[in-house]
Amino acid sequence: MAATALQPNQKEVFGHPAGLYVLFFTEMWERFSYYGMRGILVLYMATSATAIDPGLGWSSKDAIWLYGWYTMLVYVASIPGGWIADKFLGQKKTVMLGGLLLCIGHGVLAVPQDWAFFTGLLFIILGVGGLKPNISTMVGGLYKEGDIRRDSGFTIFYIGINIGAFLASITVGLVAYIYGWHYGFGLAGIGMFVGQAVFIWGQKYLKGVGEFTGGSEATEEERLAAKRPLTKIEKDRVVVLLISFLIVIVFWGAFEQAGGLMNLYTDAKVDRTIGLSWLEEIPAAVFQSLNAGYIIIFGTVIGSFWVWWKKSGKESSSLFKMAVGTIIMGLGYVFMMFASQEASAETFGKAAMFWIFLAYLFHTIGELCTSPVSLSFITKLAPLKYASIMMGVYFAATGLGNKLAGSIGEMSQLESFKGEVVVSKQELLPYIEKDSMEIKTLKNEIVTIYDYPINEDKKFIIKAKVFPENGEVVFTDYQSGENLNPLFEMSQGADSNTPKLLEDLTENNVTSSNPYHARLVFEKDKDKAQNIENKGDGKDYGVSFVLEEKQSEQEYSTFMWLTIFTVSFGFLLLLFLKKLKKLTHGAEDHEVDVKYDKETEGFELADPDNN
Incomplete structure (x- = not known):
């Protein structure tokens, strides 16, 4: 009888709040639109303007330059997006606004005109800035403080992101290859419209989550938290978060070569021939699906491993996982070094596809150890009054990592x-x-x-x-x-x-x-x-x-230094792990399997008085 009396926002599905799956599918379709567009963006810019399906005719160097700025601005926009949520609208309404801007942006991008290309990118930047930090914060808001399910909830949410990315990389890549670039951009836009519809439909499952702390629907505790100054413990935790954002910049600076350097390298230097009657070679954009596909396969495996690892009494703090993830991801570039050596072993040679498969596998395992954990880490440590803006700063750090990735990729391409x-x-x-x-x-x-x-x-x-x-x-x-x-x-x-x-x-x-x-x-x-x-x-x-030999040397050198720097940085973090953990004041020391209490609505973030 008690179960039937539960309100929609109190219900659970597969051991998690039902609202998680609303956010799961919203983000899945939003990421379908983003990664579908991202997978063909650099290739579109670098395609000849006189081709049958013309691109912008830019050089690879210029295309990566714009890619770096665009992907940085997409995430840096999360700072004003988080600020607007915290100060004016709340997370839920800001997500709604961001989704609307994204629908407009992707719709405009499908128009085959130069003005539409840059206008569409602007709307997408603004839309992602409103949606991305706040929907992630809402996931944390579904769980009470100390709930051990929070990390696994973020892993499930992260799988949703990558189902969207996986489907997009294949379908949008193939549609763009067969029918044209702007049909690909249009398909990405359809995904965003579906995601917006899911979010609107699922509002009843999100009652009390993501509300404006200064609004009428906020709880008394939330209103008080929004007014009081930060405590010493909260300030220390903010310091740890800011240091963790440095890890984020380094990680994504190396990881986000996927959409730029590795995308162009796959297009030019990898043997993608499969010899099918309807498809002679695999389009380079389709390889962007590898990362998402691996996450779908290994996401729950990695998440379960860390739960088992923690229950075994071993070191399993978020900072430890992020350090290990950075090291594993960096090792993936060793395979790109082998690919570069194979391609340059003969004149105008190409590398085998399996090197790309192996590189993306290691990048994905590293990502699963780092990215969903860092999202969860923020919701554990961020003071309630700054919950969205801290998530915004995290995504801004991701954006700076993307810009760093663009700069590295740009340097890897010689001037023609x-x-x-x-x-x-x-x-x-x-x-x-x-x-x-x-x-x-x-x-x-x-x-x-x-x-x-x-x-x-x-x-x-x-x-x-x-x-x-x-x-x-x-x-x-x-x-x-x-x-x-x-x-x-x-x-x-x-x-x-x-x-x-x-x-x-x-x-x-x-x-x-x-x-x-x-x-x-x-x-x-x-x-x-x-x-x-x-x-x-x-x-x-x-x-x-460009001179082939010099370009190959430049690419090999880039892959080598990416390996050395990321692996070294990961080990440096492990060296200072104990000192950083002290500043968290035990935020992760008492996690248990907490079930939803139907008497408690809303959410808590990093309440220092309980430690």
Whole structure:
């Protein structure tokens, strides 16, 4: 009889509050939209503007630069998002507002216009800032202080995040690959609309959670907590949280190479051929699903391991888990070092796919030890009056980690050398191979033809050997050995990096018998390519390239230093673990299996008077 008298917000499902699953599915679909869009974002920016499904035509370096700024701002926006929740709206209403902005942002992003691209990104930044920190804080609000289920609840919530990311990386990646970039962006937007609908429907299961502490629905305890100054214990805990945010920056600075450097590396340097009749190779964006897929498989396993570990009386503090997770994640880059070595072992070589699978596996295990635990850690230590803003600072730290990741990825990409074609199309044709390509007819129908790319104003690549001779840089065709220098002139002037090319070749003792190599990318000027009347004239083509050997060295060095720094940082944290734990004042020392008390509504966070 007692069970039937429970209010919707008091009910449990599989041993957890029913509201957890409302937040689970809301966040699952929100992350579907975010990771689906993120998986194709860099690839879209780096795709030729003259392709059948044009991208922005940016260089890899520029694409990673914007990716770093965007992913930073997405999470830094969590600070004002948390502040708005704490001071004005409460977590629940701020999540609602953030979801609405996200629906607008993803909808605009599906419009194939340059203005829509940047406008959509702005709305998504604002929307994630409102939703992300506050929905995570609401998860903590479902559990009473000392409830051992809190960590496992966050792990379940985290699995929801990654089910969305897994589904998105496959479906959005394939839709973008088969139908076009903006269809992919549109599918991501549909996911956000579903998530918003779930959150609206599930309000009855969230009564008393995420309410504005200055509002009429807040409890007397919450109103008093919002007014009183912080105690010494609360201040110490805030200090620990701020130090833990440094771990967050380092962790995500290394981990978030996934959407940038590793995404581009997979696209260019990994053999993705599978030879299916309907799919010759796996799109690079689909590999973004590996991380989420591993989390779905191993999420509960890792969560259960740590519960068993704690019950065995062994060290299992959140800071310990975060340190171990950082070390494991860093070791994943060892496999990327092996991949880089394999790809560079032969000229224009590629690495096997299994290196990517192994790298993402270690990254995922590290993430499962770090990320859901850090979310739970904040809800244990954050003073009630600053619950949302501390979660906002956490996500801002995540954003700074993303910006760090973008900067690292940007440094891993060499600046391209550039030149201009100075010969006619007829003189270029002997060096170009015919290829199958899709084009749009005057009726906007897509058909496949077999022709020279230059006849359709498409880009084409000539593989070349590069070496110095008599104080000049010589380019010869990789297959025939014919001199390519008459085809183009290297850029000159104060802003040109052409002198550096000769310097690099000379310093590395490159010779004609031991040359460097380059993929010379010939591409028509974007604006001139829009002029259909001059289609196929072969004019206004530029050339760009990086030295393959130097680029491989740069990537290997990046993977190596990511390994060294993250592993060293993790061990440094373990060294100071005892001192940091003292500042928590036993916040994690008395966790037990607490069941929901139907007499108690609302939630508590880090009440210092109970320790």
